[in-house]
Amino acid sequence: MSRRLCARRTEGVDKNIWVEFTKLAADYNAVNLGQGFPDFPPPKFVQDAFCEALRGGPMMHQYTRAFGHPRLVETLSRFFSRIVGHEIDPLEEILVTVGAYQALFSAFQALVDEGDEVIIVEPFFDCYQPMVRMAGGKAVYVPLRPKAAGGGAVLSSGDWVLNPEELRSKITPRTKAIVINTPNNPLGKVYKIEELQMIADLCIKHDMLCVSDEVYEWLTYDGAKHVKIASLPGMRERTITVGSAGKTFSATGWKVGWAMGSGKLIKRLKAMHQMSVFDCATAAQEAVAQGFEREYEVFGTPESYFLQLPAMLYHKRNKLAACLQSVGLQPIVPEGGYFIIADISSIKVDSRDLSTEDEPYDFKFVKWLIKEKGLATIPVSAFYSPGHSKEFDKYIRFCFVKEDSTLDAAEDILRNFIQ
Amino acid sequence: MARRLHASRTDGVDKNVWVEFTKLAADYKAVNLGQGFPDFSPPKFVQDAFCNAVSGGFQMHQYTRAFGHPPLVKNMAKFFSRIVGHEIDPFEDILVTVGAYQALFSAFQALIDEGDEVIIVEPFFDCYQPMVKMAGGKAVYVPLRPKADGAILSSGDWVLNPKELESKITPSTKAIVINTPNNPLGKVYKTEELQMIADLCIKHDMLCISDEVYEWLTYDGAKHVKIASLPGMWERTITVGSGGKTFSATGWKVGWAIGAGHIIKHMKTIHQNTVYHCATAAQEAVAQGFEREYEVFGTPESYFLQLPAMLYHKRNKLAACLQSVGLQPIMPEGGYFMIADISSVKVDLNDKRTEGESYDFRFVKWLTKEKGLATIPVSAFYSPEHSKEFDKYIRFCFVKEDSTLDAAGDILRKWSQAQ
Numbered sequence: 038m039s040r041r042l043c044a045r046r047t048e049g050v051d052k053n054i055w056v057e058f059t060k061l062a063a064d065y066n067a068v069n070l071g072q073g074f075p076d077f078p079p080p081k082f083v084q085d086a087f088c089e090a091l092r093g094g095p096m097m098h099q100y101t102r103a104f105g106h107p108r109l110v111e112t113l114s115r116f117f118s119r120i121v122g123h124e125i126d127p128l129e130e131i132l133v134t135v136g137a138y139q140a141l142f143s144a145f146q147a148l149v150d151e152g153d154e155v156i157i158v159e160p161f162f163d164c165y166q167p168m169v170r171m172a173g174g175k176a177v178y179v180p181l182r183p184k185a186a187g188g189g190a191v192l193s194s195g196d197w198v199l200n201p202e203e204l205r206s207k208i209t210p211r212t213k214a215i216v217i218n219t220p221n222n223p224l225g226k227v228y229k230i231e232e233l234q235m236i237a238d239l240c241i242k243h244d245m246l247c248v249s250d251e252v253y254e255w256l257t258y259d260g261a262k263h264v265k266i267a268s269l270p271g272m273r274e275r276t277i278t279v280g281s282a283g284k285t286f287s288a289t290g291w292k293v294g295w296a297m298g299s300g301k302l303i304k305r306l307k308a309m310h311q312m313s314v315f316d317c318a319t320a321a322q323e324a325v326a327q328g329f330e331r332e333y334e335v336f337g338t339p340e341s342y343f344l345q346l347p348a349m350l351y352h353k354r355n356k357l358a359a360c361l362q363s364v365g366l367q368p369i370v371p372e373g374g375y376f377i378i379a380d381i382s383s384i385k386v387d388s389r390d391l392s393t394e395d396e397p398y399d400f401k402f403v404k405w406l407i408k409e410k411g412l413a414t415i416p417v418s419a420f421y422s423p424g425h426s427k428e429f430d431k432y433i434r435f436c437f438v439k440e441d442s443t444l445d446a447a448e449d450i451l452r453n454f455i456q
Numbered sequence: 457m458a459r460r461l462h463a464s465r466t467d468g469v470d471k472n473v474w475v476e477f478t479k480l481a482a483d484y485k486a487v488n489l490g491q492g493f494p495d496f497s498p499p500k501f502v503q504d505a506f507c508n509a510v511s512g513g514f515q516m517h518q519y520t521r522a523f524g525h526p527p528l529v530k531n532m533a534k535f536f537s538r539i540v541g542h543e544i545d546p547f548e549d550i551l552v553t554v555g556a557y558q559a560l561f562s563a564f565q566a567l568i569d570e571g572d573e574v575i576i577v578e579p580f581f582d583c584y585q586p587m588v589k590m591a592g593g594k595a596v597y598v599p600l601r602p603k604a605d606g607a608i609l610s611s612g613d614w615v616l617n618p619k620e621l622e623s624k625i626t627p628s629t630k631a632i633v634i635n636t637p638n639n640p641l642g643k644v645y646k647t648e649e650l651q652m653i654a655d656l657c658i659k660h661d662m663l664c665i666s667d668e669v670y671e672w673l674t675y676d677g678a679k680h681v682k683i684a685s686l687p688g689m690w691e692r693t694i695t696v697g698s699g700g701k702t703f704s705a706t707g708w709k710v711g712w713a714i715g716a717g718h719i720i721k722h723m724k725t726i727h728q729n730t731v732y733h734c735a736t737a738a739q740e741a742v743a744q745g746f747e748r749e750y751e752v753f754g755t756p757e758s759y760f761l762q763l764p765a766m767l768y769h770k771r772n773k774l775a776a777c778l779q780s781v782g783l784q785p786i787m788p789e790g791g792y793f794m795i796a797d798i799s800s801v802k803v804d805l806n807d808k809r810t811e812g813e814s815y816d817f818r819f820v821k822w823l824t825k826e827k828g829l830a831t832i833p834v835s836a837f838y839s840p841e842h843s844k845e846f847d848k849y850i851r852f853c854f855v856k857e858d859s860t861l862d863a864a865g866d867i868l869r870k871w872s873q874a875q
Contacts, residue, residue: 040661043722044569044591051725055732056522078514087510087737091503098503099493099707103475135554135709135731142730150463167729172463244459290518290736292554305462311472312583312590313561314554318735319707320506 050167054419061404062413068446070435071413073222073375077440079288080342086327087291090320097320104307105133105295106322112329113295119333121268129300132307133317137252137281137294140306142168143313144248144277144296147305149174153213158199160420160429162222162250169216177207178422180429181226192369194226195261201235208239214246215239220253220263223378223420223434225371227261230269237269240276246302247272252281252294253374255343258351261372267298274299277306282325284375287346287438291321350375350438357437360448375438378417382431397430406433412450469586473836480821481830487863489774489852490830492639492792496857498705499759501748506708506741516737523724524552524712525739531746536714538750540685548717551724552734556669556698556711559723561587562730563665563694563713566722568593572630577616579837579846581639581667596624597839599846600643610787611643612678618652625656631663632656637670637680640795640837640851642788644678647686654686657693663719664689669698669711670791672760675768678789684715691716694723699742701792704763704855708738767792767855774854777865781872792855795834799848802875814847823850829867 055072062069069076078084090097101107105127114127125131134140141164149155151173157165159180169176181197217236219228228236240247247266254263267276277298283289296306335341354370357377361368367380381402390409391401399416407413417432437444474491481488488495497503509516520526526546533546544550553559560583568574570592576584578599588595598621600614632653636645645653657664664683671680684693699710713723745759752758771787774794778785784797798819810818816833824830834849854861 041569042719043566043725044572046569047566047722047725050729053728056728059521072519074518076514076518079517084510084517088507091507091510095495095497097707098498098705099495100491101707102478135735136733138733139731146463147466148461148463150460150465153463164729164732171729246461288517290516290520290733292731292733292735301461305466308466308469311475312469312586313730314558314709315474315583316555316557316707316709318554318709318738321735321738 046171050171054163054415058403058413058415061407065407065411065413067407067411067413068443068450069413070437070439070443070447071415073436073438074289075287075438076443077287079286082331082342083286083288083324083328087320087324089327090323093320093323097323099319100316101319101322103311103316104128105131105317106319106326109133109322109326109329112326112333113297116329116333117297121265123273125297126300130297130303132296132303132310133322134294134296134310135314135317136283136292137250137279138164139310139314140277140279140294140296141165141248141250143306143309144279145169145172145174146309148246148277148302149213152211154209154211155213156204156207156215157422158215158217159422159425160221160223160417161216162218163419165216166422174213176422177212178425179204179207180421180425181221181224192367194221194224194369194371194373197224197226197369199232199235204236205239208243208245212243212245214248216248216250217266218250220256220371220373222253222374223376223415223417224369225374225376225378227257227263227373230264233264233266234269237266237272241271245275247276248279249276250279252279252284254280255285256347256350256375257373258347258354259372263373274301277302282328286325286328286342291325293317293321293325353437353439353441353444356441357435357444357447360444360451361435364451366451375436376434377437378432378434380431381433397426399430399433403433410450410454412447465590469590473582473832477820477824477830477832480824484824484828484830486824486828486830487860487867488830489854489856489860489864490832492853492855493706494704494855495860496704498703501759502703502705502741502745505744506737509737509740509744512737512740516740518736519733520736520739522728522733523547524550524734525736525743528552528710528739528743528746531743531750532712532714535746535750540682542690544714545717549714549720551713551720551727552739553711553713553727554731554734555700555709556667556696557583558727558731559696559711559713560584560665560667562723562726563696564588564591564593565726565730567663567719568630571628573626573628574630575621575624575632576839577632577634578839578842579638579640579834580633581635582836584633585839593630594628595839596629597842598624599838599842600638600641609785611638611641611789614641614643614786616649616652621653622656625660625662629660629662631665633665633667634683635667637673637788637790639670639791640793640832640834641786642791642793642795644674644680644790647681650681650683651686654683654689658688662692664693665696666693667696669696669701671697672702673764673767673792674790675764675771676789680790691718694719699738699745703742703745703759708742710734710738710742770854770856770858770861773858773861774852774864777861777868778852781868783868792853793851794854795849795851797848798850814843816847816850820850827867827871829864
């Protein structure tokens, strides 16, 4: 075509690290601690629920309610109302989406306009930035920084904090929203209530919205408590809380997620949803509904998957952290989530072995690690804005939500080449 | 909030005929010939494939390739390459989406910019207009019109006026959207009609979005023709398809866009920033469905022959019933739907609540509430400027169990007798 083919909104949002690094890991058959998905199955009770749903008659294979399968939104409402201590209206205050990803997309499209600024706390799950951009908004970054280090102590994600002054300085009359992610990907930080209160105070003072990505909400370790910013006073009417069945039930391939918030906000997300996908798949929603019904009954008991999963992951986290430490990589022990980041600055790699492309050091290191050593990870500077990525190009991210055999294989590789 | 809460793109796109009428049908427990979905099950071989997938090991429950599960895109490439007579590249020329709906959304977002004009042939599946608007484009309408004089009894009698179509093209016209077989009319465009459109696309350097979700459902010997297979059209056409309509499984939400790689590339960019991945197990099931159909294509075993054969009888049954009660059906050559002229029916639509709405909207609401029969008003498929011309038609979906069609028949007969 002689004229311009693609719309301008496709500009600058076409690069995607997942597409690139997933392919690389596959091409090299690497031991994959890169992309965040379990290499074990979901718990039997949800798998069974999915099978049962598929055998549940014709209507399980046909369109369900566009904004969320009734059984699912009712169950989510019941489950989360008990947690937050007030009634969540299943039909007005919940939107079911194709994964948390589409909940985020719907939120940005619904709420961010040309010229709006959106504050993104770094390191951030990389999709926030292109989504803000595609909505015509401008991303403004504020980094979590390690507190001044005491010598030799093992680092924790809890040591990485926001500077309230720095955050406040980023707010302008155009700031529409702030995006937070707790537990955080990639760092694993679990925001404490005082930290969320600080953010909430600013949201209220400056009349900002908050998009709170809580997909890892059940995965907290060492007694860290997940707090919902929407439950703080004055926040309910201005917060969209995003959740994920994929991360909740170790079933990332099911692509069932949700956004919860006040009706007047959710109404706008519904408008975007009905423009883009309209309905979500029926049987998967039925299965997730049954999963939550079961969890509602056993909540807080040893039967609960929401206790069993973090307990299991805690051991895997510790196993991997110990291994990383033993080979001279310095892990930052995460308080929550799926990932550990580690400082690679003490590893010497011959620069002739690294690619000559103009990319950050951690990108080169990760590619080298995949190709030469068969171990896939993700470079952490991918989770930073262009302005700050140079400061943070000596970290790589490992996913520990893997079978022990996978973690063992990774450890073998690391032990062999680093010593 | 003091300031404007929502993005301006959410203005004017929140009304949705499906949300409204689906709820009405449910609230009144109407015999539902409204929304287009089967009330029978998908064929056993795809249901079994889905069950097998869900029992198929951890990978079936985790993320697959973002642009389409490899077995699915490979099987589709094989299947459709044979049909169109040239090689379709599974990784470059196909994008799997959350239903055909999201394929359409991705196409408009990828290709339509502020100020672009998009020609939409009326009557049109209602989502095209708000999708064009959300992408910043301007919809320009050209109606199919019944040929002058004589009985207008078949969808084949509704045609485009080539001069009228050409008169709508301006230097800003980016694309034309066609739907064949057509919803709601059921028209199956003939090769000459598509050639006329193709000639204009090539002459004016326009793209073509061809919604072919009902591609297997043609009756009375009508042949489905892919406009992308006409000379000069492959490089400028996006062909949209649906696993839901193909396998009578609308609740699976697996769709696709097929087209030249340089166009699909931009749709991938949109896709990776909106939903990113589609559900794995459902794609595996559709992949197996296509594999099986590839083997039995053109034989009596083929679901792609069995389904239209079954629907042909249902179409005829419903048409006969409508005729017998004084509603004048327009016999569709293809698709899921039949429209009928309601002008000869005298009804007292004395309902204050629907005053001011168009006649067919009022009629459909009355029919749902008073008679318990749900249909869809056809003016919903027309632009505001033309809907007054076409407000005496209602749309019936005949892809229903015979018992449902019988129940509808009973309602119509009783009502007609009472008059």
